[in-house]
Every structure is written in structure tokens, then in C-alpha cells.
Amino acid sequence: MIRVLIADDEPMVRAGVRAVLATDPGLTVVAEAGDGAEAVELVRRHRPDVAVLDVRMPRVGGIEALASLPDTGVVMLTTFGEDDYILQALAGGAAGFLVKSGAPEELIAGVRAVAGGAAYLSPKVAARVVAHLAATGAGSAAGRRAAARERVAALTARERDVLAHVAAGLSNGQIARRLHVVEGTVKAHVSSILARLGVDNRAAAAVMAHEAGVTPPAAPVRSEP
Known part of the structure; x- marks a missing residue:
């Protein structure tokens, strides 16, 4: 069983992520957090295999929390227009990058990939990162x-x-x-x-x-x- 923590400041988003993950019997959500600071605390308490973090949250966002989770596979959730944050998360060691508007199957695939020690870039994220690197690098x-x-x-x-x-x-x-x-x-x-x-x-x-x-x-x- 793959143990997952969800961190997002919007309760409806957390509920949606939980509902998607619940469709896979091999995944279980062990904790939910409303910001990055709470996520770090709950990761230390529950030791999940994967933490699904929103890029931007009040107080402490996903990027800041990432530095305190070196032993946990991290999947970052992003929305369009956050390319700079994606690059920061990439540099910080996040292993998965998903767009919130993506297909539910991508979320499950991303969590499973990161739990297995792999990296996962949704096609939309990969295309945006490459385009952004080309435009700014x-x-x-x-x-x-x-x-x-x-x-x-x-x-x-x-x-x-x-x-x-x-x-x-x-x-x-x-x-x-x-x-x-x-x-x-x-x-x-x-x-x-x-x-x-x-x-x-x-x-x-x-x-x-x-x-x-x-x-x-x-x-x-x-x-x-």
C-alpha cells in the first residue's frame, strides 16, 4: 500500500485529490494539510511514501516545504502560469509535476511513479518547462x-x-x-x-x-x- 499525504489550502481541491486517489486500491491517504508547514509536521508524524503538494499555499508553500522533505517523494501540483515555480521545484528535488487541470489518471500515475523512485512529468508540464527554459535560458x-x-x-x-x-x-x-x-x-x-x-x-x-x-x-x- 502506498501512503500519501495531500497538502493544499483549498479544501475542495484536497477532496478532489483524495477522491481520485481512492479509485486506486493500492493508494491510501494518511493525512491532509492546509499549508506547507503543516505538511512538514504531518510527514514527520505519518511517514508517507509520497507527499502531493500545491505549489502555492499561505504561510509556507510547496516550494519552501520541499527543502524539509528530503526523504519523501514529492509530487507538485501546479496551475498554468506558474512556470517559474515549476523550475524552482525541479531544482529543489521534486520528482513529480502535475497540472491541476490534468486527467485523473495522471495523478495516479505520478504518485505511483514517484513512490517507485521514478520521476513523472505530465505531458503539459514537460512541454511548458521546455518552452520556458527556451524562452528564459x-x-x-x-x-x-x-x-x-x-x-x-x-x-x-x-x-x-x-x-x-x-x-x-x-x-x-x-x-x-x-x-x-x-x-x-x-x-x-x-x-x-x-x-x-x-x-x-x-x-x-x-x-x-x-x-x-x-x-x-x-x-x-x-x-x-
Whole structure:
């Protein structure tokens, strides 16, 4: 059972998130908070596997709370127009980024991915982060894409394959099963990928993969019983 904490200053949003998570029998909400300070306190008390935090909340927002939750997988909830906050959360180590207006399935997928040690960027968030980086970072959008492609091209074929799975939000265990290797091998590949791309975490690697145009792997086809 994956234990989840929800933090949002709007009770209706918390209720909506709880209702979505309740549709998955493998998830359970252990606590709710109205701001980041309360979220930090409740995380220490309940030890959830994943904390779902609103980016902006009174007193202490999700970005500020993130620094006090180094041992908890964090999924950030954002609305349109908060690109700067997304980048701050990415730099702070958040592993999941979801748009509040996204599909309920994305919330469940994001929580499960982060609980499994993976990163998860909803397609809308990934596109916005890449666009924002292109607009505010050094060089043109084409230049950033070229630089990302150059770094990704320097990876081995197997590392590029693993990166595609990382960008799709898969955990090390899931990647290992897809590629028919042991999980330790995938972990070693991920460490090498982060070092060679010059990024600190899986979410940042996923952003670079999107910038480089890395195509997410197709889901395996299940045979009929």
C-alpha cells in the first residue's frame, strides 16, 4: 500500500485529490494539510511514501516545504502560469509535476511513479518547462534543443534506451522488467546518465530528454489469454 499525504489550502481541491486517489486500491491517504508547514509536521508524524503538494499555499508553500522533505517523494501540483515555480521545484528535488487541470489518471500515475523512485512529468508540464527554459535560458530554443541532443547523443545506445524509460516515468524496477535486466544494472545506467547529462535528478533528466526529442518507449503489448 502506498501512503500519501495531500497538502493544499483549498479544501475542495484536497477532496478532489483524495477522491481520485481512492479509485486506486493500492493508494491510501494518511493525512491532509492546509499549508506547507503543516505538511512538514504531518510527514514527520505519518511517514508517507509520497507527499502531493500545491505549489502555492499561505504561510509556507510547496516550494519552501520541499527543502524539509528530503526523504519523501514529492509530487507538485501546479496551475498554468506558474512556470517559474515549476523550475524552482525541479531544482529543489521534486520528482513529480502535475497540472491541476490534468486527467485523473495522471495523478495516479505520478504518485505511483514517484513512490517507485521514478520521476513523472505530465505531458503539459514537460512541454511548458521546455518552452520556458527556451524562452528564459541562454541561447535560442533551437540552440537548447541542439545542446540537449548533443548530450543525449553522447550516451550509449543502452543509456539512451534507459533515458527514454526514465522520461516516461518508469521506476528502475519497471525499466528492468521492460529491458529484461536486473534492477542493479538499471540503477547503474541511471547514475551514469545523470552524470553524463550534467543533471542532479531524474526529473531534470526527463526534461532534457524531452528537449532532445527522445521518444517515450511504447508500452509492451499484452498477449491474449
